[in-house]
């Protein structure tokens with residue numbers, strides 16, 4: 083007999099509140115999932131993968147749900163949709179889980195993972211990173227830690243309709259199932275990468291645009307940097323001068339001060 087939806091939700095609630103796995107079994111499952119993903123994915127072929135598809139996230143969900151939660155997460159979702167998204171625009175958080183309500187009250191869920199942060203990190207020169215309090219040596223390990231964190235958000239939303247990773251309930255679940263020791267990450271963000279190269283808000287920078295070299299000041303850093311360059315035809319700013327704004331990938335900027343310092 084298949085469980086009714088209400089009992090699926092109760093089963094998930096009981097599992098996440100009272101269940102947990104030994105550290106050994108957790109590590110075994112995590113490595114097994116890693117192997118399964120590398121074997122089955124059309125996009126991920128190595129631990130420092132170069133490409134990823136939302137289907138890989140869907141695959142991860144199935145693996146984690148089966149191995150850690152006995153499929154109760156899928157059961158508690160019932161017929162509600164769960165979407166997976168890769169977000170190149172999230173530049174500070176590693177992931178995000180959202181519950182959407184349609185006008186007629188139907189709920190759906192979405193897990194997004196910050197592909198920008200994953201792909202920015204794990205270059206040869208990068209420092210080691212820490213996600214959820216665990217050291218990650220590879221891009222795939224970081225992806226798994228972020229995904230585990232978002233799984234806990236999803237399960238809390240399914241069971242209690244709210245979720246807070248700064249709260250004890252969340253941290254208990256994340257620790258008992260995934261050995262997480264923190265709810266934060268210190269992945270290398272573009273902001274940090276930019277700051278390390280001397281590119282920070284207020285820094286004087288040079289860059290080449292359509293064959294011409296410009297010098298200006300960094301006004302804002304997101305996915306790219308906004309550089310204000312003095313220009314009589316530009317917009318007037320609060321300092322009374324006129325500037326044109328250029329949106330420049332951070333890697334194409336050279337810090338004027340850093341240059342001078344390094345000779």
Ligand SMILES: [Zn+2]
Nearest residue numbers: 231235247265
């Ligand atoms: Zn969180």
